[in-house]
Amino acid sequence: MSDEARxxxxxxxxxxxxxxxxLAAIRRPSVSLTGEGLEVMAAWLVRYLTxxxxxxxxxxxTVAPIVEGELHxxxxxxxxxxxxxxYDTQPAPPAGWLVPPFExxxxxxxxxxxxxxxxxxxxxxPLMAFLTVLRAFHEAGVALPVGLRFLIExxxxxxxxxxxxxxRAKRQRLARCDAAFLPYPSTNVRGETVLRLxxxxxxxxxxxxxxxxxxxxxxxxxxxxxxxxxANPTWELIRALASLEGDDGRLAIDGLRxxxxxxxxxxxxxxxEAAATLDTGSWLEELGAxxxxxxxxxxxxxxxxxxxxxxxxxxxxxxVGEGETSATLMPRRAAAxxxxxLVPGLDVASSLSLLRAxxxxxxxxxxxxRVKNAYPSAKTAASEPVIQSLLAACRAHAERVAAxxxxxxxxxxxxxxxxxxxxxxxxxxxxxxxSHAPNEYLTLAGLRALQRxxxxxxxxxxxxxxxx
Amino acid sequence: MSDEARxxxxxxxxxxxxxxxxLAAIRRPSVSLTGEGLEVMAAWLVRYLTxxxxxxxxxxxTVAPIVEGELHxxxxxxxxxxxxxxYDTQPAPPAGWLVPPFExxxxxxxxxxxxxxxxxxxxxxPLMAFLTVLRAFHEAGVALPVGLRFLIExxxxxxxxxxxxxxRAKRQRLARCDAAFLPYPSTNVRGETVLRLxxxxxxxxxxxxxxxxxxxxxxxxxxxxxxxxxANPTWELIRALASLEGDDGRLAIDGLRxxxxxxxxxxxxxxxEAAATLDTGSWLEELGAxxxxxxxxxxxxxxxxxxxxxxxxxxxxxxVGEGETSATLMPRRAAAxxxxxLVPGLDVASSLSLLRAxxxxxxxxxxxxRVKNAYPSAKTAASEPVIQSLLAACRAHAERVAAxxxxxxxxxxxxxxxxxxxxxxxxxxxxxxxSHAPNEYLTLAGLRALQRxxxxxxxxxxxxxxxx
Numbered sequence: 001m002s003d004e005a006r007x008x009x010x011x012x013x014x015x016x017x018x019x020x021x022x023l024a025a026i027r028r029p030s031v032s033l034t035g036e037g038l039e040v041m042a043a044w045l046v047r048y049l050t051x052x053x054x055x056x057x058x059x060x061x062t063v064a065p066i067v068e069g070e071l072h073x074x075x076x077x078x079x080x081x082x083x084x085x086x087y088d089t090q091p092a093p094p095a096g097w098l099v100p101p102f103e104x105x106x107x108x109x110x111x112x113x114x115x116x117x118x119x120x121x122x123x124x125x126p127l128m129a130f131l132t133v134l135r136a137f138h139e140a141g142v143a144l145p146v147g148l149r150f151l152i153e154x155x156x157x158x159x160x161x162x163x164x165x166x167x168r169a170k171r172q173r174l175a176r177c178d179a180a181f182l183p184y185p186s187t188n189v190r191g192e193t194v195l196r197l198x199x200x201x202x203x204x205x206x207x208x209x210x211x212x213x214x215x216x217x218x219x220x221x222x223x224x225x226x227x228x229x230x231a232n233p234t235w236e237l238i239r240a241l242a243s244l245e246g247d248d249g250r251l252a253i254d255g256l257r258x259x260x261x262x263x264x265x266x267x268x269x270x271x272x273e274a275a276a277t278l279d280t281g282s283w284l285e286e287l288g289a290x291x292x293x294x295x296x297x298x299x300x301x302x303x304x305x306x307x308x309x310x311x312x313x314x315x316x317x318x319x320v321g322e323g324e325t326s327a328t329l330m331p332r333r334a335a336a337x338x339x340x341x342l343v344p345g346l347d348v349a350s351s352l353s354l355l356r357a358x359x360x361x362x363x364x365x366x367x368x369x370r371v372k373n374a375y376p377s378a379k380t381a382a383s384e385p386v387i388q389s390l391l392a393a394c395r396a397h398a399e400r401v402a403a404x405x406x407x408x409x410x411x412x413x414x415x416x417x418x419x420x421x422x423x424x425x426x427x428x429x430x431x432x433x434x435s436h437a438p439n440e441y442l443t444l445a446g447l448r449a450l451q452r453x454x455x456x457x458x459x460x461x462x463x464x465x466x467x468x
Numbered sequence: 469m470s471d472e473a474r475x476x477x478x479x480x481x482x483x484x485x486x487x488x489x490x491l492a493a494i495r496r497p498s499v500s501l502t503g504e505g506l507e508v509m510a511a512w513l514v515r516y517l518t519x520x521x522x523x524x525x526x527x528x529x530t531v532a533p534i535v536e537g538e539l540h541x542x543x544x545x546x547x548x549x550x551x552x553x554x555y556d557t558q559p560a561p562p563a564g565w566l567v568p569p570f571e572x573x574x575x576x577x578x579x580x581x582x583x584x585x586x587x588x589x590x591x592x593x594p595l596m597a598f599l600t601v602l603r604a605f606h607e608a609g610v611a612l613p614v615g616l617r618f619l620i621e622x623x624x625x626x627x628x629x630x631x632x633x634x635x636r637a638k639r640q641r642l643a644r645c646d647a648a649f650l651p652y653p654s655t656n657v658r659g660e661t662v663l664r665l666x667x668x669x670x671x672x673x674x675x676x677x678x679x680x681x682x683x684x685x686x687x688x689x690x691x692x693x694x695x696x697x698x699a700n701p702t703w704e705l706i707r708a709l710a711s712l713e714g715d716d717g718r719l720a721i722d723g724l725r726x727x728x729x730x731x732x733x734x735x736x737x738x739x740x741e742a743a744a745t746l747d748t749g750s751w752l753e754e755l756g757a758x759x760x761x762x763x764x765x766x767x768x769x770x771x772x773x774x775x776x777x778x779x780x781x782x783x784x785x786x787x788v789g790e791g792e793t794s795a796t797l798m799p800r801r802a803a804a805x806x807x808x809x810l811v812p813g814l815d816v817a818s819s820l821s822l823l824r825a826x827x828x829x830x831x832x833x834x835x836x837x838r839v840k841n842a843y844p845s846a847k848t849a850a851s852e853p854v855i856q857s858l859l860a861a862c863r864a865h866a867e868r869v870a871a872x873x874x875x876x877x878x879x880x881x882x883x884x885x886x887x888x889x890x891x892x893x894x895x896x897x898x899x900x901x902x903s904h905a906p907n908e909y910l911t912l913a914g915l916r917a918l919q920r921x922x923x924x925x926x927x928x929x930x931x932x933x934x935x936x
Contacts, residue, residue: 204796219757224777225876230757242707242710288800290681291681292697311797313796314788319782320784
């Protein structure tokens, strides 16, 4: 029996205990938005890691400590993997839940048993899936095939304010790791396991027009009739916005799309495979939509991965009353909350300066621009050993596995790929859902599959290390 | 002593009593939005009119009765004037008031005594100014120089739902009047008395884009990232809106501005006189603005009167959170609440069909259009006897008097000008302000001036009748 088979067998044998560990983590509320329970949860994790033989300690953060630590491998030439995870969750107002959100239960809603509770999917379930795999190694007496370094933050749901300072402060040590890994149940409701090899970058910004020296009402909203002779901030905003998006529904900021890198040959191959593997029709259904912008699946995944986009999260001008009547006023201030997603080739500073230049060129110097949050995209090449290991591990435990080069969802993974220079792997087999929503869940089958794919991944990455 | 001088003298003598009548009307809350006190106020008015020797009665309305009546003139050939007024007010939450809003008081805030209370300016003050003038005629024993017909509604602040049915039902009788009159304290804070000979029309409408068969999220808001491959209702709305307004800040609905009538020679003369009489700089200051769209005063008043405009009263897409962060979502629905102001030459039906054709021509057939309220502009020629009479009366009691052909504010005066075919006069000398706001007021000097200018107007219009 191989070491890998022994750990997989132990995962089966000990499943009830490991499930109890997952439930125990969910039972400890740790809500970064309110501060509730963060210290307690962090201390619990340190104890959990210590019980596995790891070194573990707390590093103070802005609102929650970071749990850091290490667990060495007995193999002298073993690679070292940086485990990145989070222990905080979104708040959970109890309305709409089948169980109290912090009193998780295993429930069958009709398609098999699932763990229901806040954090089951995002991300205490995956975190504990990883840690219970380590417990299974420990209990099976199997040596770890890779060394581990832990970076478990408690501020992810509030934008990770302490992560960048931590990573920059510990850069030299962290950069010695061979790769970073974030376990994630990547199997959708149709059984497709989709790995994402990167994330788009994000610039959350606000465009704002306020009456002033340039024109418009400068002190208060005025009656709607005055748009006849006073410049109108809302129309200025609308015209400025309209200039940013073409009739073809693509970003029209002068020079921006030209900076985006073309997909590599590897990327194109992944996109072709994804188009062949994944059922875009059911993706559409899941989005509650009747048609995509384009029909060809490969073109579709290419847009999803490589198209820089600008979403209007909210428009803010005037007030809409209860009965859908609004005051006949010309608002003094109009604003748009925008979500600009960056792809490789677009860095934050030059994207913003292209945007400013675009607006000024069109006479919108009076349109204010406020950046609320910004970070670039991050991407790991498909050829990296850590990606190959994760793909192989997923294929060992799931039928339909595809990888897309870049997820349109944004995450600050550039801290790992660019600041630390580490390849970053994200994913695993297993299904969960309703992130941030009531009745968030991870299926029991999903927990098992995630544990198994993590186990195979650790062995596969360990082998890459010894064969190097 | 002329009849006119005798009435003016009686107005002085009886001023304290007449002021008490104004306060008594304000003391009776009559709020059409809530229904409070409407019947009581209407009955009080019927009694007031009856005490003056008028016939008066109530006609049921949607939420408030209409007070109708007549008061004949002794002169056999006298003209008949249709007095249009309102007895309802906006609600008055007490916050910010110097006095309880329905317990009016005479207060000096620093520039002379003023009546402060809900309705002091809009419109119980002007209504009672008119009725106390009739009381002064009565008490001075002077015969009315014109016959009067009363149409006093109690639903103006909720959009006059009963006015049009009433006017259409009584059309034959009402159309026999010689003119309609709405007294209004038209003197601004700088002592300029500005008569408006007409009003723009109004189309309150909502443009709405909802995901559906054409594309976009059709069932719920989706994550912002999906704008990469799903059409975006908010962008469709923004592009549709942007097509409606030119870079020059003027309406760009295909063919619309071309339908607007050119100002007549009389109109041009009034605009020139207004530009010479009125201090546009202080108007700007009052609007809390630093510059108008154009500098030349005549061009400015021309735009104010004759430019069709489209104001965005409110934009409604996404949600803006407390701390100005918004969810990174693509809203399924985006809407704009618009205020289209019509000038002579633009009727409601053809303006709306031009708008629909404009949108369809540009591929915005999926942009929904909902009309919430609509009526055309209304305008009376400066040469009409009733206008000449009001201008002469105002000039008799004020220094700087100007008339602008059309007010950019909208009012459904087409019921009088177009449905009944009556010239419509609106105005008077006197200053008040803070309509719909806390500490709404009419100055005591303004009440006197309004009474005096109404008196002179009645005599002037009566003379026009006998000389005809």
